[in-house]
Amino acid sequence: MNERKTKSKVLLVMANVVISIVLSLVIFITFKTLL
Amino acid sequence: MLSFFTENILPIITNIGTNEFIVLGIFFLAILTLLNLLSKNNAFKITVVFVLYVILVSALAILLKLQTIEYLLLIVSFIICVVVMFSTEIKRNVWIRKNPKIVSTDVASAVRNTQQIVNKNINEIIKALQNMSKNDVGAILVLSNTKIPTSIIDSGVKIDSDISSALIESIFFPKTPLHDGAIIIQNDKIQAAGCFLPLSQETDLPKELGTRHRAGLGVTEVLNVTAIIVSEETGIISIAKGGKITRYADSEMLRKTLKEYYWQDLIGTTKEGKNNKGGLI
Numbered sequence: 001m002n003e004r005k006t007k008s009k010v011l012l013v014m015a016n017v018v019i020s021i022v023l024s025l026v027i028f029i030t031f032k033t034l035l
Numbered sequence: 036m037l038s039f040f041t042e043n044i045l046p047i048i049t050n051i052g053t054n055e056f057i058v059l060g061i062f063f064l065a066i067l068t069l070l071n072l073l074s075k076n077n078a079f080k081i082t083v084v085f086v087l088y089v090i091l092v093s094a095l096a097i098l099l100k101l102q103t104i105e106y107l108l109l110i111v112s113f114i115i116c117v118v119v120m121f122s123t124e125i126k127r128n129v130w131i132r133k134n135p136k137i138v139s140t141d142v143a144s145a146v147r148n149t150q151q152i153v154n155k156n157i158n159e160i161i162k163a164l165q166n167m168s169k170n171d172v173g174a175i176l177v178l179s180n181t182k183i184p185t186s187i188i189d190s191g192v193k194i195d196s197d198i199s200s201a202l203i204e205s206i207f208f209p210k211t212p213l214h215d216g217a218i219i220i221q222n223d224k225i226q227a228a229g230c231f232l233p234l235s236q237e238t239d240l241p242k243e244l245g246t247r248h249r250a251g252l253g254v255t256e257v258l259n260v261t262a263i264i265v266s267e268e269t270g271i272i273s274i275a276k277g278g279k280i281t282r283y284a285d286s287e288m289l290r291k292t293l294k295e296y297y298w299q300d301l302i303g304t305t306k307e308g309k310n311n312k313g314g315l316i
Contacts, residue, residue: 016070019082023089024062027110028055030093032047034103 069117072125081117088113156198156223157293161286163200164265164272167207173267174207175217175251177232178296179260183219187254191216191230198225207265217250217262233257235278243268244280251275261296263289 051059073082089110096106118125160176167174177183192213196202198220206228207214216229234246235253243266251262256278263284264273272284274292281288 012074013071016067016074019086020063020067020070023066023086024059026090026093027062028059029044029047030096030106031103033043033097034101034106 153297159198159200161289163203166204167265168270168272171270172207173247174265175247176263177217177219177260179221187230188227191227193227194225196225252280
């Protein structure tokens with residue numbers, strides 16, 4: 001049970017990191033294109 | 036589409052220098068903080084809407100050749116909306132938990148409980164809760180190791196008494212003047228009774244949870260405290276902590292919560308407590 005909880009927490013953090021990288025790149029590229 | 040990518044976007048990616056890398060890092064940290072905050076509060080829908088919104092607005096900004104300030108306004112306005120929607124959660128997650136100074140040192144340093152006294156307090160509280168649960172007497176207890184705002188203490192009656200099941204049961208006995216408020220327990224004392232607590236504005240609460248549960252949940256949303264609630268209708272005991280409520284608490288769960296309060300939350304906040312912790316349990 002605890003192992004599953006830890007696994008899902010790690011997955012959640014990894015998903016957040018990936019989404020953050022994608023979104024920061026999207027915002028950065030948009031800014032650079034618009035400027 | 037491909038030519039647009041190779042002509043406009045690819046040069047930007049390939050020409051990322053140190054300055055751009057720092058800016059990217061700042062963007063990354065800001066978005067990661069926001070996403071962590073959202074995921075901690077189970078705001079999955081808002082997270083999806085945020086991701087789609089940023090991608091859609093960015094695509095539109097490039098296609099419609101918006102001005103930078105317009106694009107910036109669109110992104111910032113959405114982030115402000117999220118911050119306003121989750122202001123209570125931000126206060127709880129960022130301010131109360133990350134700031135150890137908020138833990139009252141005078142309360143913490145006053146902790147000189149022996150294992151015997153703590154066990155007696157835990158037993159008295161559990162006995163009172165179980166008796167009230169058996170007799171369908173509504174009750175709400177707030178276990179606090181932080182300074183409770185004076186507005187809450189002043190809304191009730193200061194007691195400053197030792198913890199006893201008879202006293203707790205008497206306070207919550209129906210039709211007595213103090214039965215409709217909360218008891219504030221700090222350390223080994225009942226500080227006040229009949230206190231009014233801030234109500235939770237949560238909309239997803241089950242219908243069977245009334246104002247008492249809402250108050251118990253509300254106080255844990257804004258303060259680093261634990262609330263124990265006994266339902267007047269069903270006698271079910273619930274535990275609220277960090278803006279989350281657990282129902283159907285049995286004596287084991289209550290004992291665990293109270294032990295956590297006395298040994299981790301309370302004594303663990305003082306250096307002396309940390310040293311004593313291993314020996315006392």
